[in-house]
Amino acid sequence: MWVGLFVLVAGALLVVTVFALTGTWGRKTVLYRTYFKFAAGVQPGAIVRYGGMKAGRVDQVRVDPADPSRIEFTLRLRPEIPVRQGSVARISSLGALGDNYVEIAPGSPQSPLAVPGSTLGSVEYVGLDDIEAKINDLSPLAQNALKSLNQRLGELQVTIARVNDLLNDQNRANLSATMADVRGMLEENRPKLASTMSNLEAMSAKAKPLIDDFKKTIQDADTALAHVDATLTENRADLRQSVEQLRQALTGASALVDQLNRTVNYNSDNIDETLENIRISTDNLRELTDAIKRRPSTLIHGVKVKERTPGGGENE
Numbered sequence: 001m002w003v004g005l006f007v008l009v010a011g012a013l014l015v016v017t018v019f020a021l022t023g024t025w026g027r028k029t030v031l032y033r034t035y036f037k038f039a040a041g042v043q044p045g046a047i048v049r050y051g052g053m054k055a056g057r058v059d060q061v062r063v064d065p066a067d068p069s070r071i072e073f074t075l076r077l078r079p080e081i082p083v084r085q086g087s088v089a090r091i092s093s094l095g096a097l098g099d100n101y102v103e104i105a106p107g108s109p110q111s112p113l114a115v116p117g118s119t120l121g122s123v124e125y126v127g128l129d130d131i132e133a134k135i136n137d138l139s140p141l142a143q144n145a146l147k148s149l150n151q152r153l154g155e156l157q158v159t160i161a162r163v164n165d166l167l168n169d170q171n172r173a174n175l176s177a178t179m180a181d182v183r184g185m186l187e188e189n190r191p192k193l194a195s196t197m198s199n200l201e202a203m204s205a206k207a208k209p210l211i212d213d214f215k216k217t218i219q220d221a222d223t224a225l226a227h228v229d230a231t232l233t234e235n236r237a238d239l240r241q242s243v244e245q246l247r248q249a250l251t252g253a254s255a256l257v258d259q260l261n262r263t264v265n266y267n268s269d270n271i272d273e274t275l276e277n278i279r280i281s282t283d284n285l286r287e288l289t290d291a292i293k294r295r296p297s298t299l300i301h302g303v304k305v306k307e308r309t310p311g312g313g314e315n316e
Contacts, residue, residue, distance in 0.1 A: 034089040040125040047101040055081045086111040091125040
C-alpha cells in the first residue's frame with residue numbers, strides 16, 4: 001500500500017515538474033502556426049528559439065488537413081516574445097550532433113507585431129541528404145570544369161614556353177639595343193619635337209582668328225541671304241509681272257519668225273526665176289564685154305551687115 005502511494009505521489013510530482021518546466025501551467029502563452037515540407041524529426045515539446053534564445057516549445061506537429069504535402073507546426077511562445085509579421089521560422093540545430101529545433105528570425109523592427117494565432121512564413125530545412133544530392137548534381141559540372149581547367153593549364157604551359165622562347169638572351173639583348181636606339185633618337189630629336197610643338201601651338205593661335213573671321217563671314221552671308229529672301233518676298237508680284245511680259249515678248253518673237261519663214265518659202269520660186277534672169281543678163285553682158293574687147297571699133301563704126309535680097313545672093 002505504501003509503495004503504491006509513493007508511486008502516485010512521485011508521478012504527480014513529475015507531472016507538476018514537467019508542466020512547470022514547459023511553462024504551460026500557471027503561465028500565459030501565445031500560439032502561432034507555420035508549415036514545412038519536411039519535419040526533420042522535430043517532435044512536440046521541442047524547443048522554439050527566437051534570435052537564438054529559448055522562447056517556447058512546439059505544441060503540436062501534424063499533417064496539414066488542407067494540404068497533405070506539408071506538415072503543420074503549432075508553436076507556443078511566451079507573450080513577451082516580439083514576433084513580427086516579417087518573422088520567418090526555420091528548422092535548425094546548435095551542432096552537428098544536436099537535436100533540431102524551430103528558430104524564429106526577429107524580422108524587421110519596422111514591421112508590426114504578428115497577431116496571435118497567425119501563420120508565420122517558413123524556410124525549408126536543408127539536411128545532409130539534400131546537400132549530398134546537390135553535390136551529386138554538381139559533380140558533372142565540376143568534372144567538366146576540371147577538364148576545361150586542365151585544357152587551359154596545358155594551353156598556358158604552351159604559352160609560357162613560347163614566351164620563354166621569345167625572351168631568350170639574344171632577343172633580350174636585341175630588345176635592349178632597340179630601346180637604347182629609341183632613347184637616343186628621342187634625346188637627339190627632342191629639340192626638334194619641342195620646336196614642332198611650338199610651331200603647332202603658334203599655328204593654332206593663328207588659326208583661331210581665321211576661324212572667328214570665317215564664322216563672322218558665314219553670319220554675314222546668312223544675313224545677306226535673309227535680306228535677299230525678304231526682297232524676293234516683297235517684290236514677288238513685280239517679278240511675276242516682269243516674267244509674264246518677257247514670256248509674251250518671246251511668244252511674239254516666235255510668231256514673227258514663223259511668219260518670216262512662211263514668206264521666204266512662198267517667194268522662193270520667184271526668187272529663183274529672178275536669179276535665173278540675172279544670170280542670163282550677166283552672161284549677155286559678159287559676151288558684150290568680150291566682143292568689145294576683141295573689136296573696140298564697133299563702138300564707133302558699128303557692125304556692117306551684108307545686104308541680102310530675097311531669092312538672090314549677097315550684094316557686095
